[in-house]
Amino acid sequence: MTPVLDVKNLSTHFMTRRGVLKAVDDVSFTVGQREIVGLVGESGSGKSITGFSILGLVDPPGRVVSGQILFNGEDLLKMPPTAMRTIRGKRIAMIFQDPMMTLNPVLSVGTQMVETVLAHDKVSRAEARQRSRDALGLVGIPSPEERLDSYPHQFSGGMRQRVAIAIALLHRPDLIIADEPTTALDVTIQSQILFEIKRLAGEFGMALIWISHDLGVVAALADRIMVMYAGKIVEAGQVDGVLTEPRHPYTSGLLSAVPAAVPRGEPLRPIPGFAPSPLSRPSGCAFRDRCARATEICATEPMLEIAADREFRCFHPHLGRAA
Amino acid sequence: MTTALIEAVDVSRRFSRKLDYAEKIANLFGAGLEEKTVHAVDEVNLAVYPGEVVGLVGESGCGKSTLGRVMAGIMPTSGGEVRWQGKALTSLEGAEKRSMRLSAQMIFQDPMSTLNPRKKVIDLIGEAPKVHGIVKGREMRDYVASLAERVGLDATYLDRYPHQFSGGQRQRIGIARALAVKPKLLVCDESVAALDVSIQAQILNLFMDLKREFGLTYLFISHDLGVVKHICDRVVVMYLGRVVESATPDELFDNPKHPYTQALIRELPSVTDRRRVFTPIKGEIPSPLHPPPGCHFHPRCPMAFDRCRVERPALKQNSAGHVSACHLNDLPANEIKNVAAEPAI
Numbered sequence: 128m129t130p131v132l133d134v135k136n137l138s139t140h141f142m143t144r145r146g147v148l149k150a151v152d153d154v155s156f157t158v159g160q161r162e163i164v165g166l167v168g169e170s171g172s173g174k175s176i177t178g179f180s181i182l183g184l185v186d187p188p189g190r191v192v193s194g195q196i197l198f199n200g201e202d203l204l205k206m207p208p209t210a211m212r213t214i215r216g217k218r219i220a221m222i223f224q225d226p227m228m229t230l231n232p233v234l235s236v237g238t239q240m241v242e243t244v245l246a247h248d249k250v251s252r253a254e255a256r257q258r259s260r261d262a263l264g265l266v267g268i269p270s271p272e273e274r275l276d277s278y279p280h281q282f283s284g285g286m287r288q289r290v291a292i293a294i295a296l297l298h299r300p301d302l303i304i305a306d307e308p309t310t311a312l313d314v315t316i317q318s319q320i321l322f323e324i325k326r327l328a329g330e331f332g333m334a335l336i337w338i339s340h341d342l343g344v345v346a347a348l349a350d351r352i353m354v355m356y357a358g359k360i361v362e363a364g365q366v367d368g369v370l371t372e373p374r375h376p377y378t379s380g381l382l383s384a385v386p387a388a389v390p391r392g393e394p395l396r397p398i399p400g401f402a403p404s405p406l407s408r409p410s411g412c413a414f415r416d417r418c419a420r421a422t423e424i425c426a427t428e429p430m431l432e433i434a435a436d437r438e439f440r441c442f443h444p445h446l447g448r449a450a
Numbered sequence: 451m452t453t454a455l456i457e458a459v460d461v462s463r464r465f466s467r468k469l470d471y472a473e474k475i476a477n478l479f480g481a482g483l484e485e486k487t488v489h490a491v492d493e494v495n496l497a498v499y500p501g502e503v504v505g506l507v508g509e510s511g512c513g514k515s516t517l518g519r520v521m522a523g524i525m526p527t528s529g530g531e532v533r534w535q536g537k538a539l540t541s542l543e544g545a546e547k548r549s550m551r552l553s554a555q556m557i558f559q560d561p562m563s564t565l566n567p568r569k570k571v572i573d574l575i576g577e578a579p580k581v582h583g584i585v586k587g588r589e590m591r592d593y594v595a596s597l598a599e600r601v602g603l604d605a606t607y608l609d610r611y612p613h614q615f616s617g618g619q620r621q622r623i624g625i626a627r628a629l630a631v632k633p634k635l636l637v638c639d640e641s642v643a644a645l646d647v648s649i650q651a652q653i654l655n656l657f658m659d660l661k662r663e664f665g666l667t668y669l670f671i672s673h674d675l676g677v678v679k680h681i682c683d684r685v686v687v688m689y690l691g692r693v694v695e696s697a698t699p700d701e702l703f704d705n706p707k708h709p710y711t712q713a714l715i716r717e718l719p720s721v722t723d724r725r726r727v728f729t730p731i732k733g734e735i736p737s738p739l740h741p742p743p744g745c746h747f748h749p750r751c752p753m754a755f756d757r758c759r760v761e762r763p764a765l766k767q768n769s770a771g772h773v774s775a776c777h778l779n780d781l782p783a784n785e786i787k788n789v790a791a792e793p794a795i
């Protein structure tokens with residue numbers, strides 16, 4: 128079966144005054160039909176920019192400088208802008224990290240949703256409104272009919288996030304890129320939305336890229352997980368395997384940093400040091416200044432190791448269960 | 451007994467949507483449309499003592515951010531009063547008022563909506579401490595750089611604008627900005643939600659250090675119960691505008707009393723326990739536009755009985771430092787089982 132999405136050697140750079148910022152640096156991955164892929168990683172590692180690149184939303188001074196993005200076999204990077212507009216919203220939808228990127232503050236939520244429906248489908252206004260109301264209900268917005276007339280600022284933070292999710296679901300796209308869509312939601316609503324999304328993914332054959340910092344959510348939702356650090360995917364594989372037996376030291380560092388890893392009230396264990404500035408990353412493995420396992424060879428670029436169901440970039444991976 | 455640093459006394463906050471022109475005309479013809487009022491916060495009492503970390507959790511839309519804003523003194527109440535070191539905020543004047551304004555800082559949930567897009571980071575963080583004489587103009591850059599370092603922001607970024615940052619970087623700008631004026635109280639609204647767990651750990655350690663070093667006090671709003679459990683001295687649970695339970699984290703997580711709290715804890719996702727099935731709370735999420743009568747949770751509560759549908763449960767003490775608002779508190783333990791056995795209607 129061809130994957131819905133096949134990203135090959137994608138690089139997206141920002142040409143800043145201080146130099147070239149490699150936000151996404153030679154990233155390759157695939158997303159199969161109905162597959163849910165979790166994308167986690169360091170803040171600033173390029174997760175959102177990867178999503179923007181797929182949708183053709185990178186603005187200057189940023190630019191996709193190389194690679195291919197095959198969507199159902201077609202290269203999105205070669206597609207004319209008009210064709211791209213049809214795909215965006217209709218067949219690939221993005222739920223942005225900041226819901227105010229989706230929502231226009233001066234229009235009521237209902238107007239925005241109805242316009243979104245009408246942009247791609249020839250249906251009556253009444254039908255478009257009906258669909259909008261159903262979508263709001265699906266993500267657990269109470270009194271959806273009345274809420275259609277509300278403006279974004281009249282919603283709580285989590286409700287705005289849910290409206291953004293509802294908008295993405297309006298056209299039942301083939302692929303949804305969800306950028307931390309549930310960070311502001313309490314666990315009961317989060318689990319309701321995860322439940323609905325999983326159901327929809329199965330029923331309508333939607334595939335999902337789920338960007339999140341919450342390893343618990345990714346563990347519960349995703350089939351596969353990819354871990355990004357400094358513009359690169361440093362580890363990828365089945366969720367179970369990666370979270371219980373991480374190979375890459377960055378992944379295992381993340382797992383040790385969660386609050387549950389230390390007794391209550393004790394200092395948490397962040398990964399020592401800081402992420403390198405993307406303008407001056409060390410040569411070779413970008414993690415080496417912070418890595419307890421680093422040796423001289425790490426100053427050269429670690430190649431992608433592919434072993435049964437797991438990929439990673441590291442010269443000295445953890446083997447067996449992580450400590 | 452020490453005075454609370456900040457205290458909400460019977461605080462309510464309502465938002466009403468006025469009828470628009472067309473609706474007013476419709477009413478002339480007898481449409482009977484009413485103003486819609488959201489009871490975002492409904493008679494809440496909450497005291498936060500110096501050096502305490504109080505967690506505020508609850509369903510999305512239950513009024514946490516609104517209560518946070520009201521307690522930070524940046525949004526007026528519609529009923530009740532907020533007291534700063536024992537004095538009503540509305541009675542503060544002059545220097546006292548200015549000092550409170552500076553001492554209570556809020557870190558907002560949507561960093562983008564509160565950062566002026568036309569200002570560079572150096573000014574976003576450094577302007578207030580300069581204006582208030584906390585640093586001298588020529589020391590400002592060093593001061594901001596040291597704050598940036600503490601929250602893990604690269605000091606070479608200081609001359610950039612907010613849109614050039616990733617989501618988590620923006621959140622850290624908001625944190626540095628609040629810390630820059632040396633507050634006594636920090637209201638943190640989902641302040642670590644957009645950070646990867648390593649940076650999150652770093653910021654939480656920073657918060658705990660500041661508490662130890664300077665006795666900083668926190669109202670910590672978060673949906674992340676793992677984080678709340680770890681750093682808070684006390685956790686307050688809200689449901690639809692009201693406080694329904696409050697206890698120490700150990701008590702709350704081991705021995706939750708309110709059925710909503712019990713559901714929250716049951717749904718907690720974790721890395722080790724991989725659940726593939728989700729069991730969301732049944733029933734429609736109630737609307738703050740039409741809150742259900744009696745106990746707000748009754749339409750979804752598996753334990754609800756007749757009294758719940760008519761009478762609002764008061765907060766009662768379950769044990770020292772543990773209070774909850776549920777009618778089950780008045781029933782002997784053996785009868786609770788009987789109630790639970792009846793199917794909820």
Ligand SMILES: Nc1ncnc2c1ncn2[C@@H]1O[C@H](COP(=O)(O)OP(=O)(O)OP(=O)(O)O)[C@@H](O)[C@H]1O
Binds near residue numbers: 173
């Ligand atoms: N418009 C821009 N100009 C310059 N640099 C940018 C711009 N937008 C993003 N960047 C940089 O690109 C890098 C990747 O950003 P991205 O938003 O993809 O991070 P992220 O992984 O989504 O992080 P987070 O988890 O914090 O949201 C960051 O270092 C960021 O500072």
Ligand SMILES: Nc1ncnc2c1ncn2[C@@H]1O[C@H](COP(=O)(O)OP(=O)(O)OP(=O)(O)O)[C@@H](O)[C@H]1O
Binds near residue numbers: 465511738
């Ligand atoms: N400016 C406003 N105008 C009208 N209604 C508002 C306004 N601000 C908040 N509300 C309403 O008040 C209620 C509480 O909102 P609040 O933002 O306090 O919730 P919250 O608990 O912080 O939720 P979340 O976890 O989703 O951020 C919501 O129903 C919201 O729609």
Ligand code: SF4
Binds near residue numbers: 418
């Ligand atoms: S390649 Fe070397 S520095 Fe990089 S993660 Fe592996 S051991 Fe550490």
Ligand code: SF4
Binds near residue numbers: 709710749752758776
């Ligand atoms: S008062 Fe009644 S409805 Fe409310 S939580 Fe308790 S048992 Fe449930």
Ligand SMILES: [Mg+2]
Binds near residue numbers: 175616617
């Ligand atoms: Mg991002």
Ligand SMILES: [Mg+2]
Binds near residue numbers: 285
């Ligand atoms: Mg909020």
